[in-house]
Amino acid sequence: MGGEKAVEHESNRVLVINPGSTSTKFGVFTGNGPEWVATVHHGDEELERFRGCSMLARTGYRAGVIEKALVEAEYDAKQFAAVGGRGGFLPPMACGTYLVDDAIIEELRAARRGEHASNLGAVLALRFAEAAGVNAYVVDPVTVDEWQDCARLSGTPSIERWCVGHxxxxxxxxxxxxxxxxxxxxxxxxxxxxxxxxxxxxxxxxxxxxxxxxxxxxxxxxxxxxxxxxxxxxxxxxxxxxxxxxxxxxxxxxxxxxxxxxxxxxxxxxxxxxxxxxxxxxxxxxxxxxxxxxxxxxxxxxxxxxxxxxxxxxxxxxxxxxxxxxxxxxxxxxxxxxxGEDELRSIADGVFRVLRGEEQAKRLETHLTEEQRRDALVIGLE
Incomplete structure (x- = not known):
């Protein structure tokens, strides 16, 4: 599951998915920008239905919502050259575009850094990518960590600062x-x-x-x-x-x-x-x-x-x-x-940088720095 596929695809369309707590935003992008975008809001009924469940328990429901909208817009999964998703609460990692593979899915299933709607991004992206026979990616997750070393000390060794942000x-x-x-x-x-x-x-x-x-x-x-x-x-x-x-x-x-x-x-x-x-x-x-x-x-x-x-x-x-x-x-x-915060466009741009050969897709396991690996060990991520 989630292995990199060396595929040549005639389409220049990328499906992008950005799940939030109360909505799912998604769209189809070309290299020139958005071709079609949609937002589906999720009300109290969904929140109550999944109360007490892990965030990934909502995968099937959210995927169904996206599938329905894509069908209504007359898109077929096989039209996409790749699928991009919002990166969730992953281990500390360098910025860039990451291939969604087993390591990323396992981290999101474990939710060691916390449950958050963005954790659904990679899982949903992989689901649609597998249907299309292409790769799934996440771009600049919330745990991108490029801090200088002196920024990590909090004032007590009992509490480390750790990088998370937009x-x-x-x-x-x-x-x-x-x-x-x-x-x-x-x-x-x-x-x-x-x-x-x-x-x-x-x-x-x-x-x-x-x-x-x-x-x-x-x-x-x-x-x-x-x-x-x-x-x-x-x-x-x-x-x-x-x-x-x-x-x-x-x-x-x-x-x-x-x-x-x-x-x-x-x-x-x-x-x-x-x-x-x-x-x-x-x-x-x-x-x-x-x-x-x-x-x-x-x-x-x-x-x-x-x-x-x-x-x-x-x-x-x-x-x-x-x-x-x-x-x-x-x-x-x-x-x-x-x-504003055009996150769908930002994800699409990261995917297109890889598709055009301007950037090499990263893998979670190979792009943790030694400092980040040490931090991951401290909090039990490895």
Whole structure:
């Protein structure tokens, strides 16, 4: 299962699949861009149906949804030259496009780094690729790890920092800016700020993402707390009033804007501000302030020599937010905004780089660095 197939395919179409918690986005791409895209939303019925099951238990259901849509759009599996999927919670790995093989599937089945909807990406991609007799790939998974060594120390040997973030969109935006600037990505020193349901602020040098805040660090966002005062968190944990699951949900899913305002919707927060809601305005300002602080921290990581700050993600559509953030960070470097997160296109681009011979597809087992292998052993991944 999942072995690399040396296939010549007359089609230049690639099927791309990006599963999320409450939706599945997928589409058919050519080298020129999207030919057809679709989004299917999954309601409470699905969430209840699979409650208590592993994420991969949803594979058959999600595949059926995609198959139905493809048939209605008059696509046949054999039309695809390859299939690309969103990379999930895999071991630490170098950036790039990876062949979906037994090693990747086994890691996702074990879910040693956690259950997440993105874990379905490779499994679904392989399912459709096998039907077409072609290869399946994942591109720049969330566990891409290019950190410099000094970024790994947390302050206590009992807790290691480990790299996880919005690598797919962040890397795509960095490459896009490099192309538009007629410069090579490895020659640029960049800060890339992804602002979606989670916020990742990253520093780039020599073509590598050398540091970034992880989901439990950095600014608070629509429903995540980001960094918290540690001693106060310890006290909260020791009260006995909350289970571990409740505490985890408090910081990852019910924190940030949601905790303060009862909404994860940035536009709703802005409507409240326009209506004179002083609390909404204060929380909104604090979130932007924290994003700016983290951006300044990454400027220090790059020793103050930054070619550009790139702002991306869904929240980058907000002119109000971008305007306020610029006032804090304009001094660092010129700011360029790439609203949204075109993850389907980013996956497709990675697959086409392999199909065109511009990039060699990687294998999970052969592209762990010695440092990453050591980390994998520590947490029981190997």
């Amino acid at each position: 690598a797919l969109n962040i890397k795509a935006v960095a490459r896009r800016f490099a192309g538009e600037s007629a410069r090579a990505y490895p020659d640029l020193r960049l800060i890339v700020v992804h602002m979606g349901s989670g916020i990742t602020v990253s520093a780039h040098r020599d073509g590598r993402m050398i540091d970034n805040n992880t989901p439990e660090e950095g600014p608070f966002g629509p429903d995540r707390t980001g960094s918290l005062p540690v001693r106060e968190l310890i006290k909260l944990c020791m009260t006995g009033e909350h289970t571990e699951r409740q505490l985890d949900r408090m910081v990852f899913g019910e924190g940030g804007l949601f905790a303060y305002l009862g909404t994860r919707d940035l536009q709703e927060a802005e409507r409240r501000i326009d209506g004179g809601d002083a609390r909404a305005a204060a929380v909104y300002e604090a979130m932007i302030y924290q994003v700016a602080k983290e951006t300044g921290a990454m400027a220090a990581v790059l020793e103050g020599r930054v070619d550009a700050v790139l702002l991306t993600g869904g929240m980058a559509h907000s002119e109000r937010l971008i305007g306020k953030l610029r006032k804090y960070i304009d001094w660092i470097a010129p700011v360029t905004v790439y609203p």
